[in-house]
Amino acid sequence: MDVKQLRYFVAVVNERGFSGAAAKLHLSQPSLSKAIRTLEGQIGFQLLERTTKRVDLTESGRVFYQRALHILAEMDIFEKEVNEVKAAGSGEVRLGMIESVKNWIPDVLGWYREEYPDMHVVLKEVLGRTDIEQALREYEVHICLTNEFIDTPDIVTAPLYKENLVLVMHADHPLANRIDVELKHLEGEPFIITSKGFQTRVNITEAFKKAEISMNVCYDADRFETILTLVEAGIGISIIPRNYIGGTVPETLAIRELDSPSLKRTVYLAYVKNRYRPPAVEALLQKMLSI
Structure with missing residues (x-):
């Protein structure tokens, strides 16, 4: 069993059939059907109830589907973190921010320029809770300055100032x-x-x-x-x-x-809790928290 097989299986479930999943995956339908049968043979139980009109999960398949979603989500994060490690050599930190910090941030960036002169800083305006969460989770920014308190297990929002x-x-x-x-x-x-x-x-x-x-x-x-x-x-x-x-x-x-x-109100520093950050990025985060 490999990650590719899990992606195929999840696609079939999400598309409620083989034809839609095959089109989405750019595979032939027979190839996709064979891959799912191979997966079922490897794990030793049936995942899908196949009818002429649609495909449904078996009871065991429902448990397997939830675990597959979790594994694939973790793999996506892992792949992004690997890319972060590879990109660390490019010397770039991406900082999300709201407009009102424009008179607070210069002192921080002045310090950062002296300590890390080779780092390139990208400032990205990120407004609204949904955009903030998306920017952090999809690795569009490393850190975000916001007036939104985000109460989720994977994102830390630390108060900076009033x-x-x-x-x-x-x-x-x-x-x-x-x-x-x-x-x-x-x-x-x-x-x-x-x-x-x-x-x-x-x-x-x-x-x-x-x-x-x-x-x-x-x-x-x-x-x-x-x-x-x-x-x-x-x-x-x-x-x-x-x-x-x-x-x-x-x-x-x-x-x-x-x-x-x-x-x-309070201005917060938001960042993903368990995300890998290159040392130069982590230094900027810790500097902001210490002010």
Whole structure:
């Protein structure tokens, strides 16, 4: 029994028959049928109930199928890790990140450049929990900086630092004359918000909901850069991470802190728990955790 036979068997089960599986595997149907019969002969029991219309698993076949899925998943991870080891000599680290870390990451990368001058760093914007999990599991990135806490057995999310979400508006906006701005003052204001699926949007809508205030959403945008451009043009107001703006606030903008627990959040470092990482990649991960 080998991995190829397991892949053939799983394909037949998933396609509910030999013809679809053969087409997917680019094999002839007789060759595929022979391979499955050979597998059944090697293990000593029947895996499939064959009828003229479809193929079903036997009781023993159902147990075998689940184990085959597990083995193939482990093999896929093993193959990716082998490729990682081979690629380690290329000296590349791929870092997923959210926009708001743009003013936090330079110091880390400055240190990394001094310690590992031959390493090439690829920065990839990864937004939304599904994209983060996919990027980590499919080896698109080694590490990911995110505001999403990912509660899964295979991914570690370690807290790095706290950040506040603040109100941003044009410097000439009437609310810019107030020192203390509350959520109730924002009711009816044309609001620019991050698109659905983004954690920032969840934080903001939760804050308004808890305050029992309606939000007049006029514009959705994927990037804080776009949001700030619209705010500076006087199109509307928004709430974004304070860290994204940096130490110097542009003269065209005014920012105000808002008193809401929902507008305070954590930035995490996410990585696959049992994944092999080349020493230079592991050093970057440990440096981030130590800050």
